[in-house]
Amino acid sequence: MDSMTVQSPPKKKSNRLAEIAAGKTFPTETHDVLKQEPALLEVSNFNLSYGAKQALFDVNMIIPKGKVTALVGPSGCGKSTLLRSINRINDLLSTVRINGEMTLNGEPVYAPSVDVIELRKRMGMVFQKPNPFPMSVYENVIYSLRIDGERNKAVLDEVCERSLRGAAIWEEAKDRLHESALGMSGGQQQRLCIARAIAAEPEVLLMDEPCSALDPIATNKIEDLIADLRGEYTIVIVTHNMQQAARVSDYTAFMYLGRLIEYGPTSTIFQNPHLQETQDYVTGRFG
Amino acid sequence: MSSHPLEKSTLPRRRRSRVSLFAQGEPMIWLTGGGLAIALCMITGLLLLILCNGIATLWPASVPQFQTTDGSVYMGEVTRAESFRSNDEKVRVLQRKLVRTGNYEISGEHFTWINDHDVKAETRPEWALVVERTTWGRFYGVPEGFTLGGTTVASTPETVWKKFNEYHNAVSERRAKIRALETKEVGRVNRRLEKARLELRTVEMSKGTDSSVWQSENLKFLETEKSVTTEFKQLQEEISQLRAENSRYVLNMKTAQGKDIAISLSDVVRAYPANQLSTVGKAGIYFSRWHEFLCDEPREANSEGGVFPAIFGTVIMTLLMSLAVVPFGVMAALYLREYAKPGLVVSAVRISINNLAGVPSIVFGVFGLGFFCYLIGASIDELFFASSLPNPTFGKGGILWASLTLALLTLPVVIVATEEALAAVPNSMREGSYACGGSKWQTIKRIVLPRALPGIMTGMILAMARGAGEVAPLMLVGAVKLAPELPVDSVAPFVHAERSFMHLGFHIYDLGFQSQNSEAAKPMVFTTTLLLIVLIFLLNLLAVRLRTRLRRKFVSAAF
Numbered sequence: 001m002d003s004m005t006v007q008s009p010p011k012k013k014s015n016r017l018a019e020i021a022a023g024k025t026f027p028t029e030t031h032d033v034l035k036q037e038p039a040l041l042e043v044s045n046f047n048l049s050y051g052a053k054q055a056l057f058d059v060n061m062i063i064p065k066g067k068v069t070a071l072v073g074p075s076g077c078g079k080s081t082l083l084r085s086i087n088r089i090n091d092l093l094s095t096v097r098i099n100g101e102m103t104l105n106g107e108p109v110y111a112p113s114v115d116v117i118e119l120r121k122r123m124g125m126v127f128q129k130p131n132p133f134p135m136s137v138y139e140n141v142i143y144s145l146r147i148d149g150e151r152n153k154a155v156l157d158e159v160c161e162r163s164l165r166g167a168a169i170w171e172e173a174k175d176r177l178h179e180s181a182l183g184m185s186g187g188q189q190q191r192l193c194i195a196r197a198i199a200a201e202p203e204v205l206l207m208d209e210p211c212s213a214l215d216p217i218a219t220n221k222i223e224d225l226i227a228d229l230r231g232e233y234t235i236v237i238v239t240h241n242m243q244q245a246a247r248v249s250d251y252t253a254f255m256y257l258g259r260l261i262e263y264g265p266t267s268t269i270f271q272n273p274h275l276q277e278t279q280d281y282v283t284g285r286f287g
Numbered sequence: 288m289s290s291h292p293l294e295k296s297t298l299p300r301r302r303r304s305r306v307s308l309f310a311q312g313e314p315m316i317w318l319t320g321g322g323l324a325i326a327l328c329m330i331t332g333l334l335l336l337i338l339c340n341g342i343a344t345l346w347p348a349s350v351p352q353f354q355t356t357d358g359s360v361y362m363g364e365v366t367r368a369e370s371f372r373s374n375d376e377k378v379r380v381l382q383r384k385l386v387r388t389g390n391y392e393i394s395g396e397h398f399t400w401i402n403d404h405d406v407k408a409e410t411r412p413e414w415a416l417v418v419e420r421t422t423w424g425r426f427y428g429v430p431e432g433f434t435l436g437g438t439t440v441a442s443t444p445e446t447v448w449k450k451f452n453e454y455h456n457a458v459s460e461r462r463a464k465i466r467a468l469e470t471k472e473v474g475r476v477n478r479r480l481e482k483a484r485l486e487l488r489t490v491e492m493s494k495g496t497d498s499s500v501w502q503s504e505n506l507k508f509l510e511t512e513k514s515v516t517t518e519f520k521q522l523q524e525e526i527s528q529l530r531a532e533n534s535r536y537v538l539n540m541k542t543a544q545g546k547d548i549a550i551s552l553s554d555v556v557r558a559y560p561a562n563q564l565s566t567v568g569k570a571g572i573y574f575s576r577w578h579e580f581l582c583d584e585p586r587e588a589n590s591e592g593g594v595f596p597a598i599f600g601t602v603i604m605t606l607l608m609s610l611a612v613v614p615f616g617v618m619a620a621l622y623l624r625e626y627a628k629p630g631l632v633v634s635a636v637r638i639s640i641n642n643l644a645g646v647p648s649i650v651f652g653v654f655g656l657g658f659f660c661y662l663i664g665a666s667i668d669e670l671f672f673a674s675s676l677p678n679p680t681f682g683k684g685g686i687l688w689a690s691l692t693l694a695l696l697t698l699p700v701v702i703v704a705t706e707e708a709l710a711a712v713p714n715s716m717r718e719g720s721y722a723c724g725g726s727k728w729q730t731i732k733r734i735v736l737p738r739a740l741p742g743i744m745t746g747m748i749l750a751m752a753r754g755a756g757e758v759a760p761l762m763l764v765g766a767v768k769l770a771p772e773l774p775v776d777s778v779a780p781f782v783h784a785e786r787s788f789m790h791l792g793f794h795i796y797d798l799g800f801q802s803q804n805s806e807a808a809k810p811m812v813f814t815t816t817l818l819l820i821v822l823i824f825l826l827n828l829l830a831v832r833l834r835t836r837l838r839r840k841f842v843s844a845a846f
Contacts, residue, residue, distance in 0.1 A: 089718055094628060121724035131715040134738050134841035144723040147733070180840065196723065206722075 016277050017286075020257050028060055029274050031264030034251065037064035040204060040234045041086065046100035048078075048085055050093065055081045057258045059100070063204065068226060068235040070249035070266065072242065074281070078258040079238045083206050086236065087123040088116050105203065121148075124197030124233075125206040129213045130189035132181035132196075137173050140181045140192055144200040159199055167195035168225050187218025194225060198233065205229065207237040211244065223248050242282055246270050254278045334820070341817030344810035345576040347569050350415040350427060350561040352543055353386070353401055354408040361399055362415060362427045362543035363388035364561075366806065387807070389425035390542055397424055398806045411562045414444035416540065418550060418558045421462075421586055424807065426550065428540035434549075436535040447538070451558060454536050458552045461529050468526050470771075476518050478778070483511040488674040580814065589768065589797060590808040594815055596770055600686065600788035601822060603774055605755045607690035607784075608697065612754075613747050615694070616701025617736075623702070624709040625731055637706075644699035652760025655692030660684055660764060664785075680785050684765030686774040687784035692764045693757055697750035704749060708742020709735060737841050744834035748827050755823045758792035766793040768801070791819040 016026060039062035048056040056078045063069050071079035084090045085102070088109065102109040109119060121144065132140050139146065141160045150156060160177070164170040169191040176183075181192055190210060197205055207226075211219040226248045229235060239245050245252055246266060253263040254273075262269065262278040273279050280286050348364040355361070363386040373381045382403040391397055418426040430447035432439050435454075441447045487501075487508045494500050536552035556579075559572055583593030619640075627633045664681035672680040681687075712735050720730040758766075767787045774786045795815050802808040 087722060089721060092718070092721065117724055117726050120722060123722070125719075125722035127715055127719065127722075129715055131713070131719040133716060133719065133734055135733075143720070143725075143733075147723065147725050147729045193719070196719075200724065 016261070016275070017256060020259060025057065025259065026261075028260045029262040029264075029278075030061070031262075031268060031274070033265050033268075034062060034064065034263065037062065037067070039063065040065040040105060041236075042101075042103045043082075044101045046082075046085070046102060047098070048081060048090070048100075049097050051095040055258050056085070059260050061253060061260055061263055063234060063236055064251065065234050066231050067250040068230050068237060068248055069251045069253065070245035071236065071238045071253050071255060072240075072245050072282070073255035073261075074286075075240075076257075077255040079253075079255050080208055081258075082255070083208055083236060083238050086204070086206055087120050087125055089120075089125070091116065121200055122203045123206060124194075124200065124202035124204075126190070126193050126197050126208065126210045128209045130186055130193050132184070132189045132192055134182060135180070136178045137181045137184070137192060138177040141195050141199050143196055163195040163199040164192075166198050166229070167191045168221065168228065169195060185218070187214050187221060190214060190218065190222060191225065194222070198229070202233070204234045204236065207235060209238050209240060212240060219244075242270075242284070254281060256281075337813055337816050337820065340810065340813035344814045345573055345580065347417070347559065347561055347564065347572045347576075349411060349564075350417060352410045352412050352415065353406050354410075355401065355405040356407050357405070360543045361386055361388050361401060362412070363399070364417070364427075366398065385806070387425065389427045390548075391423045393542065393544075393546060393548070397804050413562060414448075414560055415562050416448075416558055417561045418538075418540070419556045419591070420550065420554045421556060422554060424587060424591070424804065426540065426548070428542045428548065430538065431541045431547065432539035434537045434539065448560065451538060451552070454552060455555065455558075458533050458536055458555075461533050462553050465526055465529050465533075468522055468529075472522055473519070474772075475778075476515055476522065480512060480515045483508050483515075485674040492673065581818075585769065587804070589794065590802050590804050590811060594789075594791065594794060594818065596773060597789040597791045597794040597815075598818065598822065599773055599775075600766070600770065601755060601791045601819070602826075604686055604690050604693070604761075604788065604790065605751055605826060607686065608693045608754045609747055609751055611691055612694035612697050612701050612750055613743070616698050616746065616750075617705050617743055619698075620702045620705035620709060621731065621736075624706050625727070625735070640699050640702050644703075647759075648696055648757055649759040649763075651692055651696045652763035655688055655695070655760060655764040656684070659688040659691055664688065683785075684763065684767075684787050685785040686765055686788045689761050689765040689788070689790075692760050693754040696757065696760065697754050700750045700753060701743075701746040704746025705739065705743050708739035708745070711742060712738045740841060741834045741838040744830055744837065748830040748834070751826055751830065752823055755826065756792060756819070758790070758796055761790055761793055762796075766790040768793075768797050791815055791822065795819065 020026070041063035043059050043061050043063075046056055046059040047054065059082060071082060073079050081090065085098070086104075086109070090096045090098075098110055100110075104119070104122065108114060133143060135143075138160055141163050142150070142156045145156060145159060161170065161174075164173050169188060172188060173184075173192070181189065184192060190213075194205075194210070211222050214222065223244060226235060226237065230248075230250070237245075237249065249266045251264065252266045252269040254261045254269065254277075256277070262273055262275050264273070269278060270282050273282065350362060350364055352360060352362040366385045366387050368382060368384045370380050370382050372379060384401050384403065386399050386401055387397060388394065388399045389397060412429060414429045416428060416430050418428070420426060430444045430451070431442070433441040433447045433450040435450075441450045487504050490498075490501050490504045530553075533553035534551055538550045538552055538555065538558075540548045540550055542548060557572070557575065559568070564572065580593045581598070582595050584596055585594060586592035623633060623636065627636075660681075660683055664679065664683065664685075667681040668676060668679055716734050716738060717730055720734045725733070765787045767789065770787055770789045772783070772786060774784070774788045775782050795812055798808040798815060799805070799812045
């Protein structure tokens with residue numbers, strides 16, 4: 001990736017990372033372009049802690065509608081936690097405490113009146129390791145409709161085909177719809193999980209390192225798929241792979257120790273970030 | 288983040304001793320392997336002992352005749368031989384044989400010890416006949432004659448044997464018919480009378496004996512009683528006719544001591560000239576005995592005949608127990624693992640469940656007797672079967688209470704196994720379902736339970752093995768030495784949960800320790816044990832196959 005190593009003009013010299021580790025807080029460096037984007041999801045002053053350990057500090061960001069947003073940062077920086085807070089999967093852990101606000105299309109995500117199950121139906125999620133359910137390919141894809149009590153075979157068939165086509169796995173899966181999903185390869189399983197996630201036509205698709213358990217060829221296929229889904233869905237993707245973030249995303253957010261450090265258009269973040277720390281991270285100088 | 292330059296440690300490098308046993312690890316292989324070997328030896332030893340004894344029991348032995356120095360003659364099957372210390376100074380260790388001489392009605396004993404050095408001659412009489420009878424045990428002797436309605440029709444062993452074979456089947460059929468009439472038909476007539484009596488009693492309890500309803504009911508009852516009595520008389524006549532026909536056939540035998548004995552053919556279950564049989568003939572007897580053992584009812588205080596009611600009772604009780612224990616155990620484990628917040632209380636509950644597995648089984652039996660039979664059963668009787676009181680219906684031991692008691696006993700096994708299985712379901716599956724908008728119950732029902740099913744089946748298998756082999760609590764809550772009726776039969780309502788039942792485990796105990804004729808019963812103990820083990824093995828095999836299929840469906844590894 002030559003474009004990423006192009007030297008940019010010298011940044012403001014600072015020692016932010018050490019200061020953050022020491023407990024100091026800095027406002028997020030959010031690029032102005034983002035302020036013009038229509039926001040699907042708005043996160044404001046969001047704090048989260050697992051028991052006594054705080055994992056997210058005052059996160060403020062918007063997820064633009066119809067765009068792919070990548071969350072990057074070193075391990076343990078809270079990017080997965082942030083992603084998992086969006087569909088409130090973190091709620092399943094009894095020790096999680098949350099402070100702050102989050103809105104999806106203007107409606108609050110963390111309000112006592114919110115039906116968490118209904119909320120999750122508006123979002124799709126793809127996990128780090130492919131996790132197809134122990135049932136047939138067909139039943140996997142239409143799982144979210146099944147639990148809604150949809151019985152109309154025509155509807156189910158149509159959704160199944162549309163989702164599998166959407167996840168670019170229709171050709172491989174159409175002859176084995178009624179075989180166990182557990183017999184598929186890892187890459188196929190992950191695309192099946194994407195098909196399952198988009199079956200209910202979610203407003204936002206959350207991807208938690210979707211390629212980290214896959215080989216390069218399967219990874220390529222998933223990346224192509226994300227490129228296809230761009231525009232149609234709002235996607236938030238957590239990734240460890242800088243090249244992947246550069247290839248698939250429109251916006252990139254760099255996180256460190258639970259803080260959002262810099263957030264801007266991917267090209268700027270990778271070529272000409274405002275902060276030296278971001279530059280160091282995306283070019284692989286630390287992390 | 289900040290890298291440290293590699294510094295050379297100033298400490299001397301610690302060297303691991305090469306002579307340490309643990310460093311090499313080799314002895315641990317021997318230790319662990321030895322442990323397994325000892326365990327295997329003990330298990331296979333036990334199984335082989337049961338297998339050899341159990342399989343050999345029903346094989347017909349030849350019948351030698353011993354003449355001793357004091358002039359006595361004995362004829363019978365050699366059961367076993369052993370050496371013993373004699374009082375004689377010159378010969379210290381002697382050999383003796385235990386011979387099953389039978390003929391209990393003459394000698395008052397089934398077995399006789401014969402010292403080897405007392406034996407003057409040992410012969411194998413060609414026509415030594417072994418007669419298995421419905422009463423008095425086996426008879427050993429030589430056929431002398433065959434009388435048909437008082438007239439002798441054969442007087443040499445060959446012709447008697449021919450006549451025996453000619454008539455025995457017909458006589459046996461008539462005997463079976465008598466038995467069927469005595470149990471089924473008489474039972475049916477009795478049930479009719481009992482039903483009418485209970486109806487009358489119900490009316491009496493609600494309306495009193497002065498009411499007009501009772502008067503008319505009473506008339507109806509008397510009418511039924513009258514018709515039942517005539518029916519009963521007819522049945523008895525039929526039975527006595529069959530008996531009279533059967534009593535015409537008599538086998539005249541001479542014992543080894545020269546005594547003449549007449550045996551009615553209807554008392555003979557099976558007879559064979561033991562010393563003439565070829566291997567094929569012996570195999571025929573062997574298999575016919577196995578058939579009787581597996582399919583018939585016991586006779587002679589359980590030491591002879593079959594164990595079919597016990598097999599049936601064991602299987603039904605085990606199935607009922609599984610039916611009761613699995614849903615409860617799974618529900619309890621689901622709450623503990625999926626719903627309850629982990630903490631002190633849950634830990635305490637879990638420890639208590641594990642401790643429950645260590646409670647002596649007889650304690651469960653006592654609890655079952657007190658709680659199920661005397662409390663719940665008695666309440667049911669008062670509510671629904673008041674008319675038959677003071678005779679208890681549910682207020683005594685029965686197959687339902689036995690199954691529930693064993694279900695309690697095996698509950699910890701199922702709970703622990705199910706919890707393990709639930710814990711083994713990857714969290715990513717649950718998260719996947721929640722992310723799709725599944726509720727907790729939908730996730731459990733559609734994802735967690737199917738995935739945990741093979742593990743739950745393991746729990747069920749363990750519970751079944753434990754439950755089927757349990758005896759102590761059953762003695763208190765419903766297993767009996769001899770049950771007149773099976774707990775499931777063709778009479779409505781088909782499943783009689785209140786009936787007491789026979790159980791193989793209890794049968795083994797009864798044969799081994801409660802039997803009057805314990806020498807004769809001993810080989811049967813082995814055979815019955817073998818049967819129980821085979822039965823448990825088959826039940827387990829069934830469950831294991833089911834589990835394998837489920838596992839292939841739900842848990843097959845993809846990575």
